[in-house]
Amino acid sequence: MTTITFQIHDGSEQPIEAETGIPLMEAAVENDVPGIDGDCGGMAACATCHVYVDEAWCQKLGERTPAERAMLENSFDVQENSRLACQIPVTEELDGLRVEVAPS
Amino acid sequence: MPASDPTATALTSADTLPSETTETTETTETTETTETRAARRAAEALAQVEVARGSRTAASAERLEDIRTRPLEQLDPGSPSAFRDESVFAKFERLRREDPVHFTPAEHTRMGAYWSLTTWEHIMAADTDPETFSADAGIAMRPEPGEGDASLADAYEDPAERAASSQDGPTSQTAQTNHDAQPFQIQSLLSMDPPEHDLHRQIVAPGVAPTRLTDLEPLIRERAQKILDGLPIGEEFDWVDLVSKELTAMTLATLLNFPQEHRRRLTDWSDAVTAIAGPGQAIETPEERVAAMGEFFATLMGVLESRRAEEPGLDFASLLAHSPHTGEFTKAQLFGDLVVLLVGGNDTTRNTITGSLYALSRWPEQFAKLRSGEAKIPSMVSETIRWQTPLTHMMRVATKDTELGGKTIRKGDRVALWYISGNRDTAVIEDPDEFIIDRKNPRRHISFGFGIHRCLGNRLAELQLRIIWEEILVRFPEIHVVEEPVRTFDNFVRGYESMRVLIPRRNAAEAR
Numbered sequence: 010m011t012t013i014t015f016q017i018h019d020g021s022e023q024p025i026e027a028e029t030g031i032p033l034m035e036a037a038v039e040n041d042v043p044g045i046d047g048d049c050g051g052m053a054a055c056a057t058c059h060v061y062v063d064e065a066w067c068q069k070l071g072e073r074t075p076a077e078r079a080m081l082e083n084s085f086d087v088q089e090n091s092r093l094a095c096q097i098p099v100t101e102e103l104d105g106l107r108v109e110v111a112p113s
Numbered sequence: 114m115p116a117s118d119p120t121a122t123a124l125t126s127a128d129t130l131p132s133e134t135t136e137t138t139e140t141t142e143t144t145e146t147t148e149t150r151a152a153r154r155a156a157e158a159l160a161q162v163e164v165a166r167g168s169r170t171a172a173s174a175e176r177l178e179d180i181r182t183r184p185l186e187q188l189d190p191g192s193p194s195a196f197r198d199e200s201v202f203a204k205f206e207r208l209r210r211e212d213p214v215h216f217t218p219a220e221h222t223r224m225g226a227y228w229s230l231t232t233w234e235h236i237m238a239a240d241t242d243p244e245t246f247s248a249d250a251g252i253a254m255r256p257e258p259g260e261g262d263a264s265l266a267d268a269y270e271d272p273a274e275r276a277a278s279s280q281d282g283p284t285s286q287t288a289q290t291n292h293d294a295q296p297f298q299i300q301s302l303l304s305m306d307p308p309e310h311d312l313h314r315q316i317v318a319p320g321v322a323p324t325r326l327t328d329l330e331p332l333i334r335e336r337a338q339k340i341l342d343g344l345p346i347g348e349e350f351d352w353v354d355l356v357s358k359e360l361t362a363m364t365l366a367t368l369l370n371f372p373q374e375h376r377r378r379l380t381d382w383s384d385a386v387t388a389i390a391g392p393g394q395a396i397e398t399p400e401e402r403v404a405a406m407g408e409f410f411a412t413l414m415g416v417l418e419s420r421r422a423e424e425p426g427l428d429f430a431s432l433l434a435h436s437p438h439t440g441e442f443t444k445a446q447l448f449g450d451l452v453v454l455l456v457g458g459n460d461t462t463r464n465t466i467t468g469s470l471y472a473l474s475r476w477p478e479q480f481a482k483l484r485s486g487e488a489k490i491p492s493m494v495s496e497t498i499r500w501q502t503p504l505t506h507m508m509r510v511a512t513k514d515t516e517l518g519g520k521t522i523r524k525g526d527r528v529a530l531w532y533i534s535g536n537r538d539t540a541v542i543e544d545p546d547e548f549i550i551d552r553k554n555p556r557r558h559i560s561f562g563f564g565i566h567r568c569l570g571n572r573l574a575e576l577q578l579r580i581i582w583e584e585i586l587v588r589f590p591e592i593h594v595v596e597e598p599v600r601t602f603d604n605f606v607r608g609y610e611s612m613r614v615l616i617p618r619r620n621a622a623e624a625r
Binding site for chain 2: 047048049050052080082083
């Protein structure tokens with residue numbers, strides 16, 4: 010299990026225990042993190058799992074995937090640290106990761 | 114749109130109780146008090162709701178049998194009347210099972226030859242691959258009318274289809290059969306590919322961005338309250354006109370910062386863009402469409418012109434007027450972008466508002482769950498968006514030869530992504546023909562499309578639906594759909610021309 014903290018729309022923080030190996034979006038949906046919908050089921054095709062990644066972690070997560078990049082080109086409130094949580098596989102190295110749920 | 118198309122009556126008459134009964138009672142019992150009349154009407158309405166629920170499809174048994182048995186290559190899922198009598202679901206059920214990537218040759222359709230993608234998996238694959246499946250071909254499949262005078266169905270159906278449907282009743286009016294200026298072949302962000310598409314979308318996106326919607330919420334709520342408070346109690350009225358059209362027209366006017374007193378012109382113009390020309394339709398002749406588009410163009414260009422002289426705002430016209438990039442856009446593109454944004458917020462949300470009440474009436478036990486709070490409004494809203502699928506498809510064109518589901522789609526072939534079928538695909542949706550407002554994963558539907566063209570205003574649509582239902586539930590303990598709604602004759606917009614409803618009374622707290 011990997012502990013990941015979501016900052017949600019009302020400013021509060023929700024730490025979750027994420028199962029390793031699954032996409033971060035799925036872990037968030039399983040834990041009912043508000044604002045993470047995952048409508049497309051993890052195909053980087055809807056941007057309903059848009060998060061801002063804490064700067065310190067951006068490098069560790071690597072590059073956006075091509076589909077993710079295309080989708081973020083067409084989403085709201087996109088920042089340099091924007092990612093789609095469905096394209097981030099949960100690994101043990103991500104223990105302590107902090108992300109903010111983008112407005113939706 | 115006018116609701117006078119005779120095919121509607123013909124196709125649904127088997128499932129609608131004779132209206133004379135109600136009319137006679139109404140005229141002979143004028144001495145009734147409003148209250149007892151309302152109670153009686155409510156009881157009658159309830160009986161009729163049962164009838165409505167039973168009519169999952171209004172198509173005749175012969176027509177359904179024909180769909181199940183005719184040679185596959187003759188199956189034309191794009192023919193419009195099958196959407197009106199809902200027999201189209203039988204077509205898609207067969208195609209998903211027997212021929213999920215289906216080709217209809219030109220001799221068996223009035224749409225020109227086209228492919229149909231009918232499963233969730235294939236629709237998703239095409240929607241997320243804009244390099245192979247370009248939107249640059251017009252996004253809606255539009256029929257070309259046949260020759261000579263004919264009824265609407267005659268004009269727009271493949272002859273075999275027409276023969277099968279003619280048992281549903283003859284129609285007396287004739288369709289305009291001049292070749293129509295292709296509707297909806299408008300240049301806009303919706304029919305562009307990247308990178309051009311992305312630029313256009315980025316410019317207008319702030320008009321419906323999350324923070325903007327937070328600001329709009331109180332305004333939409335205030336309007337919803339006013340609309341509902343003004344509804345007649347104890348007498349029938351058209352829900353489409355007084356509620357669905359009214360709320361969405363107000364929102365459209367706000368999104369464009371257009372004078373509210375002329376809001377219904379936005380609705381009428383937007384309807385004229387998508388409608389199939391014919392008697393009883395939003396536009397009866399191609400000439401009417403040309404005239405309406407001329408007005409729409411002049412009006413929108415005027416709005417853009419005045420925005421340029423004003424301080425920048427968040428309405429779509431202002432966003433386009435003040436963007437540093439739009440200097441290079443053609444007038445046709447500017448018009449197209451505005452039109453698509455307006456059309457996208459017009460019949461879609463309107464028909465889903467109507468569809469939500471219709472579906473809840475057809476499934477009263479679901480309505481009960483909503484009223485008791487056992488099921489939540491946002492979940493019901495998502496389920497309605499799936500069940501209704503207000504836009505049935507998007508068209509794409511193949512940019513290269515490509516394999517899908519064992520078939521070879523050739524470069525230049527037109528491909529319909531049938532969202533309405535993907536939303537009934539049992540591989541993804543359990544019991545898809547059922548309307549289940551608290552199903553496990555209600556947001557799992559394909560009505561907004563996926564990928565870069567995904568509906569820009571999807572959150573605004575959900576917001577309007579949520580608000581109107583929050584306000585309905587506090588006001589009205591019962592709403593009855595008194596007869597089957599009149600459905601739109603269209604293969605792209607899946608909607609309702611009119612729906613007669615009756616509200617017997619207000620909640621006690623409200624009636625004070």
